[in-house]
Amino acid sequence: MLSSNIKGVINGFPLRIEVEKVVEKQVDFNPDFLKNMFSKIDWKALADASKIMGYAELPEEVPDASVLDSDEFLQKFHHALLELHLEEGALVCPETGRRFPVNKGIPNMLLHEDEV
Amino acid sequence: MISSVLSRFSTKMPSRIAQIRLTSSHPQVYEPCDDSFALVDALLADRKHLLHHRPSLCIEIGSGSGYVITSLALILQDLKTTHYFATDINPHALKVTHETLQAHGVHAELLTTNIAAGLDRRLAGMVDVMVVNPPYVPTPEAEVGGDGIAAAWAGGENGRSVIDKILPIADKLLSEKGWLYMLFLAANDPLQICLGMREKGFASKIVVQRSTEEESLHVIKFWREFDGNEGGSLGKMGSPKGWEFLVSQFSRFSFRK
Ligand SMILES: C[S@@+](CC[C@H](N)C(=O)[O-])C[C@H]1O[C@@H](n2cnc3c(N)ncnc32)[C@H](O)[C@@H]1O
Numbered sequence: 001m002l003s004s005n006i007k008g009v010i011n012g013f014p015l016r017i018e019v020e021k022v023v024e025k026q027v028d029f030n031p032d033f034l035k036n037m038f039s040k041i042d043w044k045a046l047a048d049a050s051k052i053m054g055y056a057e058l059p060e061e062v063p064d065a066s067v068l069d070s071d072e073f074l075q076k077f078h079h080a081l082l083e084l085h086l087e088e089g090a091l092v093c094p095e096t097g098r099r100f101p102v103n104k105g106i107p108n109m110l111l112h113e114d115e116v
Numbered sequence: 117m118i119s120s121v122l123s124r125f126s127t128k129m130p131s132r133i134a135q136i137r138l139t140s141s142h143p144q145v146y147e148p149c150d151d152s153f154a155l156v157d158a159l160l161a162d163r164k165h166l167l168h169h170r171p172s173l174c175i176e177i178g179s180g181s182g183y184v185i186t187s188l189a190l191i192l193q194d195l196k197t198t199h200y201f202a203t204d205i206n207p208h209a210l211k212v213t214h215e216t217l218q219a220h221g222v223h224a225e226l227l228t229t230n231i232a233a234g235l236d237r238r239l240a241g242m243v244d245v246m247v248v249n250p251p252y253v254p255t256p257e258a259e260v261g262g263d264g265i266a267a268a269w270a271g272g273e274n275g276r277s278v279i280d281k282i283l284p285i286a287d288k289l290l291s292e293k294g295w296l297y298m299l300f301l302a303a304n305d306p307l308q309i310c311l312g313m314r315e316k317g318f319a320s321k322i323v324v325q326r327s328t329e330e331e332s333l334h335v336i337k338f339w340r341e342f343d344g345n346e347g348g349s350l351g352k353m354g355s356p357k358g359w360e361f362l363v364s365q366f367s368r369f370s371f372r373k
Pocket residue numbers: 146147148149151152155177178179180181182183184203204205206209229230231232249250251252261267268269278
């Protein structure tokens with residue numbers, strides 16, 4: 001769900017993920033929310049990120065919106081989007097190599113003064 | 117014996133806002149204060165509208181102790197379908213926010229960042245409720261920002277430095293039906309803020325007005341105005357009549373000295 005905002009980086013999203021530790025959290029399943037998010041999300045970024053975090057169940061190509069009728073698909077989407085958490089590691093801007101550390105599940109996106 | 121009676125009582129009547137005794141703290145993090153309470157009171161006052169609104173995504177900018185975002189999550193707990201985000205520029209604040217959320221059994225995605233940098237592109241047009249108790253105290257410009265406790269209140273000239281950066285980001289993040297609840301000090305000139313927001317298509321109204329010994333606080337709710345969209349609230353504030361109403365609200369509370 002993160003993008004990089006370093007000045008001058010136009011295609012800052014998606015960030016590369018460096019995994020040290022992933023945790024899974026149980027979140028209430030909400031199909032309406034998922035259907036709403038589906039149209040807005042960068043699918044490939046989500047699929048890639050999930051894979052790096054050890055969950056390879058999502059299709060790599062953007063699925064047709066008809067998959068939203070499948071409960072099985074929604075469950076997978078739900079898990080990848082809401083239940084996988086990068087607990088320790090980093091988000092890395094692919095263009096500048098700038099690393100944003102993630103500690104205890106909290107990414108630190110603050111830029112140094114010379115980057116603002 | 118008494119404690120068992122009390123605990124039975126409390127499970128029957130779940131508290132709808134965060135409890136101070138469960139709110140975590142840290143010497144470098146702003147503790148809940150009159151302004152925090154005014155903002156939560158505004159959310160409570162609007163509780164029915166908020167439940168009816170059924171927000172999917174809520175975000176707090178500058179969550180500090182987590183008292184406000186935790187309260188919002190508890191107020192909306194019955195919905196079960198809402199996701200929460202909270203940001204702060206102070207890394208300690210998010211640790212404390214995390215502890216406060218956890219102590220109340222609710223969850224939010226946390227991010228150390230300047231306002232919403234890193235989120236604003238992903239969440240553009242998706243946020244249904246945004247709450248902000250910004251650093252609003254007029255101070256020298258040099259005191260604004262930083263990752264310590266001063267960032268909690270230092271607002272620069274007229275206390276507007278950070279406020280004026282947050283408002284365009286709110287416009288970007290808020291969905292068509294999105295609502296913003298934001299706290300201001302009289303010195304921030306909230307009437308002028310409302311007029312500026314009106315140019316961007318936002319109607320507004322005062323939800324809570326409160327004077328403490330030191331401060332005159334206002335919580336203002338903003339929503340995008342379309343025909344027939346009344347923000348679940350009183351009248352229409354964007355129409356000529358509504359605009360007079362807005363001004364009269366402010367003069368009633370004598371904003372300007
Ligand atoms: C007045 S305190 C409010 C804290 C808490 N929400 C409450 O109501 O008790 C303002 C908070 O905003 C944070 N803050 C200040 N400038 C910020 C910025 N540019 N981006 C994100 N958070 C900021 C401060 O660190 C502080 O925690």
